[in-house]
Amino acid sequence: MSKELTSRAEDYSQWYNDLVIKGGLADYSAVRGCMVIKPYGFALWENMRDQLDKMFKETGHLNAYFPLFIPKSFLSKEAAHVEGFAKECAVVTHYRLMNDPNGKGIVVDPDAKLEEELIIRPTSETIIWNTYKDWIQSYRDLPLLINQWANVVRWEMRTRLFLRTTEFLWQEGHTAHATKQEAVEETERMLNVYAEFVETYMAVPVIKGVKTASERFAGAEETYCIEALMQDGKALQAGTSHFLGQNFAKAFDVQFLTKDNKQEYVWATSWGVSTRLIGALIMAHSDDQGLILPPKIAPFQVVIIPIYKGEESKAAIDAKSNEIITSLKTLGIRVKYDNSDNSRPGWKFAQYELQGIPVRIALGLRDMENKVVEVARRDTKEKNSMPMDGLEENIVKLLDEIQQNMYNKALDFRNEKTTNADNWDDFVKLLDGKGGFIEAHWDGTAETEEKIKDQTKATIRCIPMNNKPEAGACILSGKPSTQRVLFARAY
């Protein structure tokens, strides 16, 4: 991130919106708080989705699809769940429109009122568990490992492009298990899948941990999460995996017969990541010149821009470019060739920087004579001449290097922005100044957590897994504590 950006943290929102829109990822739509994902943004999402989907299948999951509408009564079956989602549900109350009797367009037909209202899913636990009841009778039906790719609607008070839109795309995994241990293992397994995906493919380092009771998913017994740090020093929850205990099994009466013929409730998990990940990607890596996308998920990994001087050179350069493209594609590299006459090279350079394409190759007559190409990498903005001999192998190496460099850079940033605070003054000073993650002692009570939040807007992002035990005193109450937890201001 540039120094300019650091110094105008208050403009971060605007900077972010510009990147999303000028980088061609998305717009806000005419519909309140929803977004239009443009083809380029969707291609990015597809790459992320496909990779995640592959990882889900490798861990034994299958995809399915459940209804968009949920009868209102389903939602009330699990008490904590309804508590958590009731305030943000879009509700279908009628099924028909009619011409306004006063001639003022179209109105809702009052006679078409639904007997029972339908909720547009804010998440699918209820409708899925209502179905699982019919699918599960015996221990032989378990484990049931299912994932769904879908859209959901949450009528939040305030929206923010990619991070919190009214409608968003996500995947939600819903599994049922015979034992508690198995379900806990599944919860942790999927958290690890998320962490691996975000770190390896998105090049964003994350901290794995569990949420405090007050930050838990509505209806969960334990919520695991991955937390990432954005360039403005705020944290972003990038994914969650929930151990649901037997709450939903009991609410929807999902029992199975064990080997020794006993009726027992199943143990459940659910886990999800959303298009918010695109927001995380943008805010973690991009700079003032535009997006910077990691090679492993970038819609295009390489863009080739020919530099023409007159018509006759065009044919020669096109021919050479096509050779390069063919061999890059053979190696599985996603290449875009922009030989359009509509814009000049300089404009194209700027445009593809804005779109975050990791590697740009420029090829002109001068290069042809010297048997080289000009290779520019987006992450460092370095430009080098590279011999055409062995170009493809070097590009593969370069893409790996960029991927690794982006991760390292983000990790260095996070490490630099992670600080211990041992007293209240330091804690407040860090939040208002340096930002980032703060490791501090907490007495373990919801009251203290709430007070800290009220006074500083900082929340406990998580209690990190494999946390080292350490005796200390709570930064607010001074009461004894056995470990540090991770605080930050968050999106």
Added chain:
RNA sequence: CGGGAUGUAGCGUAGCCCGGUUAUCGCGCCUGGUUUGGGACCAGGAGGUCGCAAGUUCGAAUCUUGCCAUCCCGACCA
């Protein structure tokens, strides 16, 4: 839902306080030409319910009232 701000061409804007010819400028767009190694240049051209409605006035982008929308901050949240 509370606080603040803003609505003028596809985008970004000037004009508004202090009402007065044909609503300013830049980008983009169209046509023709010259260009092409970091967002080209010349010439010509198209594009406007000034957010909506009512009011004041000889006359409203400008003043008044109401409404709508968007953005930012807060509460809420993946």
